[in-house]
Amino acid sequence: MSDPAFATTPEPPYYAVIFSSRRTVGDEGYARMAERMAELAAQQPGYLGAESARDADGFGITVSYWSSPEAIADWKAHAEHAVARELGRRVWYEHFELRVARVERAYGKG
Template sequence: MLVVIFRATTAELDPQYTELAVKLRDKAIREYGCLEFVSACEGKQEIALSYWPDLASIKAWQADPEHRRAQVLGKQLWYSDYQVQIAQIGDLRTPE
């Protein structure tokens, strides 16, 4: 499994941001195979973790036209700084 780690310093978030974030999260899960998506904000810091079965699913999501437009808006309006990392993860829980 892969995790995409999105970390950002936010500028001014508005209702358009919130509406688009919810819509795109649902689309990633419904159409692109995202397994789970969680996010949190503290002050001006935001982190979002999305879990994916494979790199092909992440690349398909990255290329989605609506997601691409949201990325442009994010750079212009909502984020003063951001970074994206992808990591391979596994489940370390002890079997019962």
């Protein structure tokens, strides 16, 4: 039985983009943009899925999974994604960190 909160990924290797953030107070259009970015990312070649969580204090982590560094670069270059990143820097995030990692091994239960 699969759990829709978990991304379904292929056998490694693949890549993970890990975005950790602390939100500012208020929505300021964040929820709508986050939904749009999830829809848009899912349409990109090389996108494998994502997992996301945010606590009551505004700290969150989103991990998106990609088939290659090129797919990640193409997503970064997408015009709508660029607008969302700029709004994130100016309006939505007090602090953020982004890390890109190659997944060499993966296993789970479920």
